[in-house]
Amino acid sequence: MITGKTKVIGIFGSPIGHTLSPVIHNEAFRALKIDYCYVPFHVKKENLREAVQAIRALNLKGVNVTVPHKERVVEYLDELSEEVLKIGAANTILNSEGILKGFNTDVKGFITSIKEEGVEIAGRKVLLIGAGGAARAVAYGVLKEAGKVYIFNRTVEKAKEIEKQFNDIGEIRALPELSERVTRDMEIVINATSLGMKRDDPYPIDPYLLNSSHIYYDVVYPQTPLMREVKKKGCKVIGGLGMLVWQAVYAFEIWTGVRPSAEIFMKILNKVLTNSKKFATKHT
Numbered sequence: 168m169i170t171g172k173t174k175v176i177g178i179f180g181s182p183i184g185h186t187l188s189p190v191i192h193n194e195a196f197r198a199l200k201i202d203y204c205y206v207p208f209h210v211k212k213e214n215l216r217e218a219v220q221a222i223r224a225l226n227l228k229g230v231n232v233t234v235p236h237k238e239r240v241v242e243y244l245d246e247l248s249e250e251v252l253k254i255g256a257a258n259t260i261l262n263s264e265g266i267l268k269g270f271n272t273d274v275k276g277f278i279t280s281i282k283e284e285g286v287e288i289a290g291r292k293v294l295l296i297g298a299g300g301a302a303r304a305v306a307y308g309v310l311k312e313a314g315k316v317y318i319f320n321r322t323v324e325k326a327k328e329i330e331k332q333f334n335d336i337g338e339i340r341a342l343p344e345l346s347e348r349v350t351r352d353m354e355i356v357i358n359a360t361s362l363g364m365k366r367d368d369p370y371p372i373d374p375y376l377l378n379s380s381h382i383y384y385d386v387v388y389p390q391t392p393l394m395r396e397v398k399k400k401g402c403k404v405i406g407g408l409g410m411l412v413w414q415a416v417y418a419f420e421i422w423t424g425v426r427p428s429a430e431i432f433m434k435i436l437n438k439v440l441t442n443s444k445k446f447a448t449k450h451t
């Protein structure tokens with residue numbers, strides 16, 4: 168029950184209708200008997216500054232920030248975590264008595280999710296496709312774990328920028344193209360583009376270039392067509408649900424001081440996805 172004492176968390180994005188975060192967090196608050204609630208806010212680009220000021224004015228305890236605001240929001244915050252300073256993007260804000268602190272829980276979310284699948288990153292060659300916010304978080308995480316990043320993006324200049332910006336952390340190289348010679352050498356292949364979200368999207372990489380020795384990780388969830396395709400080839404495949412769950416776990420901990428178990432979040436998420444599949448089947 169929401170009372171005058173309930174602490175409020177928000178999420179800022181545009182569009183916002185598709186987000187699963189309100190369901191995940193509200194169910195977890197209920198399950199753990201924590202007096203918080205989580206509300207979606209459709210914040211248009213031109214209103215971001217006012218929305219961030221409203222965190223203080225409305226005394227929200229914190230917010231998540233999603234597409235397209237993760238990068239621009241940084242300039243309106245008071246304090247930034249180490250990874251936000253380097254990546255230039257935040258997905259979680261804590262309102263600490265009027266001081267707005269920015270975090271990027273996608274980094275730890277990615278690392279924890281790949282490690283819990285038994286994949287070690289140190290010393291391994293990682294082909295990273297994409298150069299947006301998710302790719303920056305993944306590149307930072309891989310380099311911090313002493314992996315070697317080979318980054319390819321449709322807009323090659325953006326991959327080169329990331330190479331330049333991150334090469335003081337570890338080994339990173341931008342690739343001008345995806346050739347058989349280069350991919351053969353890779354151990355982990357990660358899709359961090361938005362390709363796979365829509366049914367008719369092209370593949371981020373030609374499946375012909377992948378074989379059973381590759382580990383394929385896709386940040387997109389729940390399951391992309393390419394994940395199905397490369398599973399058939401015998402690759403170990405990891406989807407983006409684990410990252411979604413763990414970034415939420417770490418954000419939840421930042422706001423409440425309580426670390427929930429990832430199982431609670433995964434259970435809620437699976438329930439939501441099953442229900443939305445049933446809904447889609449009924450209405451198509």
Ligand code: NAP
Nearest residue numbers: 297298299300301302321322359360361386387407410411
């Ligand atoms: P973003 O900043 O908008 O970046 C999008 C990336 O996709 C860019 O590299 C872009 O290339 C590429 N791209 C888009 N359309 C393309 C096309 N037709 N052909 C080739 N490349 C294309 O988005 P983001 O924030 O990084 O998010 C990317 C995906 O990660 C989204 O699906 C998001 O939901 C997912 N994500 C998942 C999690 C999780 O917890 N699992 C966390 C964060 C994000 P250009 O630079 O050439 O435009």
